Amino acid sequence: MLSTEQLYSKFLECTGVSTDTRRITPNCLFVALKGDTFNGNTFAEQALASGARYALVDDPDVADRGVGGRCLLVSDGLLALQALARHHRQTFTFPVVGLTGSNGKTTTKELIAAVLGKNYRTYATVGNLNNHIGVPLTLLAITEQYEIAVVEMGANHQKEIELLCSIAQPTHGLITNVGKAHLEGFGGIDGVRKGKGELYDYLAQHGQTVFINSRDTTLTAMYRERLKTIRSETTFAEAIFYPGEPVHLVQESPVVVYRDTAHDQDVTTHLPGRYNFENMLAALAIGQYFGVSPAEANRAIADYNPTNNRSQVIVKGTNTILLDAYNANPSSMTAAIRQFAATPATKKVVILGDMYELGNESEAEHAALGQLIAGCHFDVVILAGQDMKHALTSLPQAYYIPDKFSLHNWLMDHPMTDTHILVKGSRGMGLESVVPFL
Known part of the structure; x- marks a missing residue:
């Protein structure tokens, strides 16, 4: 069985990570995962034949058949993937912005990435790779060429955001909102509130920065609750409440138009709805915090045009x-x-x-x-x-x-x-x- 450190040395020889034999790239690391109806171990040899450098497996029989030591045996493929991503994350010296929420996660992630991309080499979660498999894959795709990362975290039950935070280790965080999503898994709206709040818990316990929509009474209440209940010497490094700048909604349909009164500018976007305006405010607040000029931030939001079946x-x-x-x-x-x-x-x-x-x-x-x-x-x-x-x-x-x-x-x-x-x-x-x- 390989240790995480040994596995990481093998990962550094690879060009990327794949869990799907249909998406094998030359010299990548194939990770064999198991589910209710599939067993990735059975595809390890196919992955190697298709060009993978190594195959990470948790079946000793498959490992024994590995060609030239190219099957890497671990006790559990999923846990090894998560541990590998956690180890890789610890090599980052730049900010990692984590975000979750019931609605608007992906759009907000895209807007934040567009704004930060004006100043920084930015990596953001691709698509919605935001679960217990997607977050590790996201982190493992981030290389030393980047200067900041935006990691989306999704969940359909309690303790999942806690797990994802332990892997992504965000230095900054945002909850878009708390609503009626995944009620079955969370056990009702109170369970959603608790589950999403695990991001606040992590940020407070590790002395990190939180961004809070001051107009959202649920989020502000969740923030205050943590200030009262943290029992250690650490709490949030700082809390950035937004909207702070004088940005006002002018039009919400068919697309949002907002006015930046401080800079005498009307911004016409490609997104409809007041709910998307709230997502834009989050991106503007984070951009301002990281030093992106208002003109560049407004340009990034105006240029963003969704192509992902969202708005x-x-x-x-x-x-x-x-x-x-x-x-x-x-x-x-x-x-x-x-x-x-x-x-x-x-x-x-x-x-x-x-x-x-x-x-x-x-x-x-x-x-x-x-x-x-x-x-x-x-x-x-x-x-x-x-x-x-x-x-x-x-x-x-x-x-x-x-x-x-x-x-x-x-x-x-x-x-x-x-x-x-x-x-x-x-x-x-x-x-x-x-x-x-x-």
């Missing part, structure tokens, strides 16, 4: 589509629907899919969503998925289509023109597939 504004013919189909929970769905209802348009249609991971709260939350939609008076409401049927009680005129294949057929049979369309649902619904039919 994308797509024009197709005479239709304008707001594609926000990467994920959904009661908090983000409510914000998106209210924002869309306030958007000026002659004709408005919503295509909404199930919200996942709500556990026993699913029926009630989907029913509440129906009540919200009923008060918005959209021209057409289309609901897709098994749980969206609970919204129908308040929406007798809605079109309910249980599966995507039927949804695609319905859209082909009912073409739309001169219409604003909101498309939103949980990741498992994959509602971006409807765009070609709009």
Whole structure:
């Protein structure tokens, strides 16, 4: 069995890390992971044959078959990956900004990276590699050429952010918000609050810096709670409350326009909604803290244009589509629907899919969503998925289509023109597939 130090010396010989034989790059380290329906050990030889320099395995029989000592045996592949990432993280001498939250994590991460990128060689989590596997892979991709890192941390149960913090060891941190996401795993909204608050716990216990949206009463209360309960000599190094600069929302739809009054500048963005304005404020605060000029920070936010199924504004013919189909929970769905209802348009249609991971709260939350939609008076409401049927009680005129294949057929049979369309649902619904039919 290799120690972490021995494994790290092998890692330094490699060009990167992969856990997928379909993404093997020359001389990378292949890490064999196991799940309920797969065993990466069985693909180790294939990875080596495809160009991997080493294969990290936790099956002695596979290691014995390794060619020329190229199978590295550990007791547990996942724990070894996490330990390797933790060891690599300890070689960093630059700031690591960690962020989590119920909604807006990835967009906020992208905005922060865009702003910091104006002054620093910045590495940010790619896509949403933000879980117990993704965070280690993110850290292991960071090389000495970078000057700052932005690491997104996601969780669907308590103690997960605590684990990710122990690996990423953030020097600065941000919680975007606390909302109704992953209620099943967290055990309700109080569990979400506790789970996300593990980032604050880490920052306070290690004397690090925290950024707090002063307009969010939940986050400010969580901060004060930690000041009262920390029992050691350490607490936050400093707390940066924002918004501090005079930046005001001018327009929230179809895209955000804000005014930087201190620098007499109006900034037009590519993102819709007040909720995205809050994400922009976080990026501006962090940019200011790290010395990015306001003009450069504003330029970075104005230039950011999402391409990841999050808050994308797509024009197709005479239709304008707001594609926000990467994920959904009661908090983000409510914000998106209210924002869309306030958007000026002659004709408005919503295509909404199930919200996942709500556990026993699913029926009630989907029913509440129906009540919200009923008060918005959209021209057409289309609901897709098994749980969206609970919204129908308040929406007798809605079109309910249980599966995507039927949804695609319905859209082909009912073409739309001169219409604003909101498309939103949980990741498992994959509602971006409807765009070609709009």
